Amino acid sequence: MLTTPGGWLLVVAVLAPFVGVLAGLALGGRGAQHVAALMLPIGLAVASGIAWTLTQTGDTVVYLLGGWSPPLGIALRADGLSAAMLLAVAVVVCGVGVFARADFDTPAGTPEKRAPLAFWLLLLAVWGSLNLVFVSGDLFTLYVALELLTFSGVPLVCLDGRGETLRAALRYLLFALAGSLLYLLGAVLLYGGYGTLDIALLAERVHAEPVAWTAAALMTVGLLAKTALFPLHIWLPPAHAGAPAAASAVLSALVIKGSWFLVVRLWFDVMPGVVTLPAAQLLAGLGAAAIVAGSVVALRQERLKLLVAYSTIAQIGYLFLMFPLAFDASGHTLVHGAALTGGLLQAIAHATAKAGMFMAAGLMYAALGHDRIAELGGVARALPVTVLAFAISGVALMGVMPSGAYLAKKLLLESADSSGQWWWTMVLQGGAAFTAGYVVLVLANALRRPAVPVTLAKRVSRLSEYAALALALCSLLLAFAALGPVPGDLVSNPLAPKELGPTLLVVLVGALLALGLSRRPLLGGAGHDGPMRRATVAAGTGFEHTDAFLRRWPSASLALLALAALFGGLMLARSP
Amino acid sequence: MNAGTLFGLCAAVVIGVGVFGLIVNPHPLRKILAFNVVGSGVFLLFGAIAYRGAGAGLGGDPVPQALLITGIVVAFSATALAVALLLRLFDETGSVTLSSDAPARTGNDTDAH
Numbered sequence: 001m002l003t004t005p006g007g008w009l010l011v012v013a014v015l016a017p018f019v020g021v022l023a024g025l026a027l028g029g030r031g032a033q034h035v036a037a038l039m040l041p042i043g044l045a046v047a048s049g050i051a052w053t054l055t056q057t058g059d060t061v062v063y064l065l066g067g068w069s070p071p072l073g074i075a076l077r078a079d080g081l082s083a084a085m086l087l088a089v090a091v092v093v094c095g096v097g098v099f100a101r102a103d104f105d106t107p108a109g110t111p112e113k114r115a116p117l118a119f120w121l122l123l124l125a126v127w128g129s130l131n132l133v134f135v136s137g138d139l140f141t142l143y144v145a146l147e148l149l150t151f152s153g154v155p156l157v158c159l160d161g162r163g164e165t166l167r168a169a170l171r172y173l174l175f176a177l178a179g180s181l182l183y184l185l186g187a188v189l190l191y192g193g194y195g196t197l198d199i200a201l202l203a204e205r206v207h208a209e210p211v212a213w214t215a216a217a218l219m220t221v222g223l224l225a226k227t228a229l230f231p232l233h234i235w236l237p238p239a240h241a242g243a244p245a246a247a248s249a250v251l252s253a254l255v256i257k258g259s260w261f262l263v264v265r266l267w268f269d270v271m272p273g274v275v276t277l278p279a280a281q282l283l284a285g286l287g288a289a290a291i292v293a294g295s296v297v298a299l300r301q302e303r304l305k306l307l308v309a310y311s312t313i314a315q316i317g318y319l320f321l322m323f324p325l326a327f328d329a330s331g332h333t334l335v336h337g338a339a340l341t342g343g344l345l346q347a348i349a350h351a352t353a354k355a356g357m358f359m360a361a362g363l364m365y366a367a368l369g370h371d372r373i374a375e376l377g378g379v380a381r382a383l384p385v386t387v388l389a390f391a392i393s394g395v396a397l398m399g400v401m402p403s404g405a406y407l408a409k410k411l412l413l414e415s416a417d418s419s420g421q422w423w424w425t426m427v428l429q430g431g432a433a434f435t436a437g438y439v440v441l442v443l444a445n446a447l448r449r450p451a452v453p454v455t456l457a458k459r460v461s462r463l464s465e466y467a468a469l470a471l472a473l474c475s476l477l478l479a480f481a482a483l484g485p486v487p488g489d490l491v492s493n494p495l496a497p498k499e500l501g502p503t504l505l506v507v508l509v510g511a512l513l514a515l516g517l518s519r520r521p522l523l524g525g526a527g528h529d530g531p532m533r534r535a536t537v538a539a540g541t542g543f544e545h546t547d548a549f550l551r552r553w554p555s556a557s558l559a560l561l562a563l564a565a566l567f568g569g570l571m572l573a574r575s576p
Numbered sequence: 577m578n579a580g581t582l583f584g585l586c587a588a589v590v591i592g593v594g595v596f597g598l599i600v601n602p603h604p605l606r607k608i609l610a611f612n613v614v615g616s617g618v619f620l621l622f623g624a625i626a627y628r629g630a631g632a633g634l635g636g637d638p639v640p641q642a643l644l645i646t647g648i649v650v651a652f653s654a655t656a657l658a659v660a661l662l663l664r665l666f667d668e669t670g671s672v673t674l675s676s677d678a679p680a681r682t683g684n685d686t687d688a689h
Contacts, residue, residue: 140643147650147653147654150654151654158664161664162668163668163669166664166665166668167673167674170604170658170661170662170665170674171674174607174611177654177658178614181611181615184618184647185591188618188622188640189621191622191625191643192621192629553599554599557599
């Protein structure tokens with residue numbers, strides 16, 4: 001194996017953001033902002049360059065550090081998965097960079113503050129660590145990349161330095177560290193068993209035996225803790241809801257994708273023959289639980305940012321539905337195919353749409369001075385572009401026609417059909433209705449005529465509003481980007497009866513869910529709930545209590561260990 | 577039992593003790609210490625693997641040693657970041673408890689105090 005043409009781009013993709021961090025640190029507040037502004041187009045160009053090289057040569061782009069080939073040296077590799085994620089992350093980071101210009105600006109003549117400096121440096125650091133996660137071809141380098149990602153993500157939570165956010169950041173850090181130790185332990189065991197940590201070499205040497213499945217179980221669960229898959233979401237709601245809008249967008253859209261991507265790498269590229277179908281069913285089962293619990297608790301929230309945070313928990317669930325669908329016909333090994341493409345599209349669609357949604361929520365918070373959902377009335381008239389951005393992000397997440405989530409759902413449904421796993425069809429179809437539920441809940445309140453005209457606490461920047469809208473549109477139009485301007489038979493007219501019918505059904509069921517579960521009744525006044533609503537509210541409260549119980553430290557860490565044992569057991573069950 | 581196995585078993589015990597501490601101790605500082613205990617266990621295991629892999633007349637497999645140094649640096653930075661957050665949390669709120677009352681239940685923007 002040798003360095004391929006264009007391999008140096010991988011080095012630039014990783015190094016450029018970190019050079020930016022160092023330069024920004026040396027130059028200080030205003031300088032850091034300029035450095036970040038300079039880095040955004042450079043990073044986007046490098047990511048596009050890697051994708052272009054890949055499509056031209058049609059083969060994995062490789063760079064051998066120092067010319068040493070594995071197992072002695074370390075290789076950087078970018079395949080189709082990496083290139084797609086590199087490009088998606090570059091687009092989202094650019095969107096966030098434009099959005100944050102208003103919040104973290106240091107105009108000439110004002111003293112430099114710590115929060116803007118920290119934000120711009122951490123934004124670049126998150127970007128560099130993610131790029132390293134996507135291109136490194138070695139499990140230990142991946143460990144370092146993951147830790148860098150955590151170290152740059154955690155301080156984003158507590159940029160404003162309030163006690164509540166500091167506590168959220170500390171919880172996040174401690175739980176993420178527990179996860180990374182499990183990952184490291186797995187990597188150490190693999191080295192002990194096979195004498196290499198290089199992904200390509202390991203894939204040749206590894207086979208189903210105790211050391212391999214123990215390592216697989218430990219690493220998977222460690223990464224799930226960092227991704228905050230239900231029931232390991234102990235840290236996510238306070239961390240994502242407490243951070244400033246731009247930071248929430250980075251955390252929710254990008255940071256959790258790093259560890260998710262690593263689970264994909266591990267299962268598809270390192271041990272496709274070690275993981276088993278029952279283990280994949282468990283993974284997707286946790287995903288299904290995340291969709292239901294996350295969505296129901298989201299509908300029970302009073303605050304918009306917490307609602308969006310819980311919707312992230314539900315969307316993380318979607319990302320894990322592809323695993324059982326990606327097994328080959330014999331059910332023995334994972335293959336790169338339609339299901340994986342669907343999962344990847346889902347991740348990119350979520351990254352763009354959720355960033356747009358958090359930005360829109362943050363703008364509403366800034367403009368109104370609060371984010372209580374029941375008091376959003378009139379905001380649609382005051383901030384039409386922001387509410388439009390929120391609506392489009394929501395529609396894109398629901399999976400309406402040209403959106404990336406639509407295409408992803410279609411690919412996953414086909415895989416479910418062809419492998420006869422009808423239960424995942426139900427989850428995929430039902431999940432959209434839950435998403436519709438919280439979008440309807442927010443929009444119904446935002447479009448309501450207020451009792452007193454809204455007074456805006458603060459004017460929001462036009463540029464920020466359009467940044468949120470642009471990211472939402474990216475997600476909505478992702479199908480065109482994935483399939484080209486003239487898509488084939490995977491895409492049809494969104495207004496044709498065949499498409500419109502299911503869409504309307506999804507929205508209708510979503511509206512019913514919102515009516516039944518919302519904290520304040522959507523229609524009419526409080527006080528005279530029917531028996532139906534009393535029952536649904538009781539169910540919703542039950543979910544809230546379960547969620548609160550699972551998010552306590554002892555239950556979360558015991559769940560971590562129990563899941564590791566369960567995954568190990570399910571992989572042990574594989575008959576040789 | 578040779579020395580490699582003995583070190584490996586010691587590592588397992590140390591990891592077990594650390595995981596126990598990570599779960600049962602509510603105090604964040606103790607959790608940070610427990611994290612370091614688990615980390616030491618993992619490093620000890622890696623050392624045992626390096627020792628066991630020392631064939632070909634070498635004094636030890638050098639790759640794990642290089643990785644170990646990196647791992648220790650990472651664990652050190654993690655500890656430093658956690659302790660810095662903890663100190664700041666104490667300065668801001670006067671307490672270091674991790675158990676926030678679930679923010680889902682508070683209806684308005686309340687600060688920590």
